[in-house]
Amino acid sequence: MPIYMTRKIKRIKTFIALSIIPQIFLVKLLGSNPHLIETYYSNGFYPKLSMLYRYIFGWIPFSIGDIFYTLLGILIVRFLLIRGKWFFEHTRAFFRELFVVVSIAYFVFHLFWGMNYYRQPxxxxxxxxxxxxxxxxxxxxxxxxxxxxxxxxxxxxxxxxxxxxxxxxxxxxxxxxxxxxxxxxxxxxxxxxxxxxxxxxxxxxxxxxxxxxxxxxxxxxxxxxxxxxxxxxxxxxxxxxxxxxxxxxxxxxxxxxxxxxxxxxxxxxxxxxxxxxxxxxxxxxxxxxxxxxxxxxxxxxxxxxxxxxxxxxxxxxxxxxxxxxxxxxxxxxxxxxxxxxxxxxxxxxxxxxxxxxxxxxx
Incomplete structure (x- = not known):
């Protein structure tokens, strides 16, 4: 891969990894207004998303989510086996890779369901x-x-x-x-x-x-x-x-x-x-x-x-x-x-x- 492409990918990964910080602030800011969350998320966006996913996965007789977690566990073990040594040799790269995953998971979790924690009682x-x-x-x-x-x-x-x-x-x-x-x-x-x-x-x-x-x-x-x-x-x-x-x-x-x-x-x-x-x-x-x-x-x-x-x-x-x-x-x-x-x-x-x-x- 050309050097300029490698640098570009690194910059993108760094951006995604660091986005966890503004994401946390944004979630807390939005969460400070339960009426907003109740109106536009819990009674607006979320029910439609949840219904869509229940249509997609509900008819399948076994748990797709459990299989997803199994694959995730395998990927985590694989990452640690392959990249684990980076913790000592390339510490910055190791944490960049780690926080790319954390940042994406944090975003998807709150978009798909987690903002309900901030709805009105x-x-x-x-x-x-x-x-x-x-x-x-x-x-x-x-x-x-x-x-x-x-x-x-x-x-x-x-x-x-x-x-x-x-x-x-x-x-x-x-x-x-x-x-x-x-x-x-x-x-x-x-x-x-x-x-x-x-x-x-x-x-x-x-x-x-x-x-x-x-x-x-x-x-x-x-x-x-x-x-x-x-x-x-x-x-x-x-x-x-x-x-x-x-x-x-x-x-x-x-x-x-x-x-x-x-x-x-x-x-x-x-x-x-x-x-x-x-x-x-x-x-x-x-x-x-x-x-x-x-x-x-x-x-x-x-x-x-x-x-x-x-x-x-x-x-x-x-x-x-x-x-x-x-x-x-x-x-x-x-x-x-x-x-x-x-x-x-x-x-x-x-x-x-x-x-x-x-x-x-x-």
């Missing part, structure tokens, strides 16, 4: 308060416990039997659409079509990392851990679809996932939804008043407790020394993307639920 768009008292929490939990017990008894006819989902995970994926269709009649912003939900090819790895699923922001496939218990599958699937719809905050994805599952006509989906949010309510009560937590536990059907224990035992089986590191990394990632409480933000779904049901029946 769902509490604002749905007119919900974010504050609630302990008494309001206790009153709502009383209602959710009663409803969970009622649905559990309808399914099992025995308060001591655990619930076993009668559907395969593929059937659950298909049935999930019903809940979003029903929910969208009341809230059009939750319209979901076409579907692109798949079991992750790396379900075992996700389990060791402590995750039930994830959204691939580059292919817009909702990935669900294929090893988790079936009764958890409906709400986990709905949670990942909520991310697909652009609700990046974990508490909001929990909230939308719950609403979609509870609006499903299938009773097993409703059961999954109710005991999903009941767990978060009980966790918040335990934090505020341990004695009250014990009191509420005595009111829950033993069969529901068995389902909780079943899930707890499943995760304990896969506990390992690396899991805290993965959780810590994701916690840092969330904090860097406008979720100040990191992984604790999952629990803030309680505020949305308590205020949503102030004037609504369960």
């Amino acid at each position: 769902i509490s604002k768009s749905m007119g919900l308060s974010e504050d609630y008292t302990s008494q309001q929490l206790y009153d709502f939990t009383e209602r959710i416990v009663a409803k969970s017990n009622e649905i559990h008894l309808k399914i099992t006819q025995n308060d001591s039997m655990k619930v076993v989902m009668p559907y395969s995970k593929e059937e659950t994926f298909t049935m999930t659409q019903n809940g979003f269709d029903n929910l969208a009649r009341q809230y059009p912003q939750f319209t979901y079509y076409p579907q692109s939900v798949k079991k992750s090819l790396y379900s075992k790895m996700l389990t060791y990392m402590g995750y039930s699923g994830y959204l691939n922001p580059f292919t817009h496939e909702a990935q669900v851990n294929g090893l988790i218990h079936n009764y958890k599958f409906p709400t986990t699937t709905c949670h990942e679809i909520a991310h697909q719809l652009g609700y990046s905050a974990e508490n909001e994805a929990n909230f939308v996932g719950y609403l979609a599952a509870v609006h499903n006509e299938d009773i097993y989906f409703k059961y999954s939804a109710y005991i999903f949010v009941m767990r978060y309510c009980l966790g918040e009560i335990r934090r505020r008043d341990p004695d009250k937590f014990v009191e509420f536990n005595t009111k829950i059907n033993p069969g529901i407790i068995k389902n909780y224990i079943e899930v707890s035992n499943f995760w304990k089986k896969y506990e390992n020394v690396a899991e805290p590191a993965f959780k810590s990394t994701y916690n840092t990632f969330l904090k860097a993307n406008s979720q100040k409480e990191g992984m604790k933000s999952y629990n803030y779904v309680v505020a949305l639920l308590v205020n949503y049901y102030k004037d609504r029946p369960l």
Whole structure:
């Protein structure tokens, strides 16, 4: 290759590598105006892009995103093997190559999905308060416990039997659409079509990392851990679809996932939804008043407790020394993307639920 072409390529790569700096400033600048992001990105550009990618990849029965990550991993290893020595011999060239990749990934991530981290809170768009008292929490939990017990008894006819989902995970994926269709009649912003939900090819790895699923922001496939218990599958699937719809905050994805599952006509989906949010309510009560937590536990059907224990035992089986590191990394990632409480933000779904049901029946 001629010398002038080599120099030109180097200049282009240097420009791309250094563009990470203005990109970060631009993202933070745009992100400081949630109304702008909500109007033009989250309700403008993003839904069209996401729908396009769901049309492209949704019909394929396996995860294209997981294959993409596999190839990316191979390319990273190849780069380190071939260019790794540059770190010592040609340090500037090594970091130029590295930051070319980082810069492009940062740009694509935020264009394809990441700007949703800076949208308006769902509490604002749905007119919900974010504050609630302990008494309001206790009153709502009383209602959710009663409803969970009622649905559990309808399914099992025995308060001591655990619930076993009668559907395969593929059937659950298909049935999930019903809940979003029903929910969208009341809230059009939750319209979901076409579907692109798949079991992750790396379900075992996700389990060791402590995750039930994830959204691939580059292919817009909702990935669900294929090893988790079936009764958890409906709400986990709905949670990942909520991310697909652009609700990046974990508490909001929990909230939308719950609403979609509870609006499903299938009773097993409703059961999954109710005991999903009941767990978060009980966790918040335990934090505020341990004695009250014990009191509420005595009111829950033993069969529901068995389902909780079943899930707890499943995760304990896969506990390992690396899991805290993965959780810590994701916690840092969330904090860097406008979720100040990191992984604790999952629990803030309680505020949305308590205020949503102030004037609504369960």
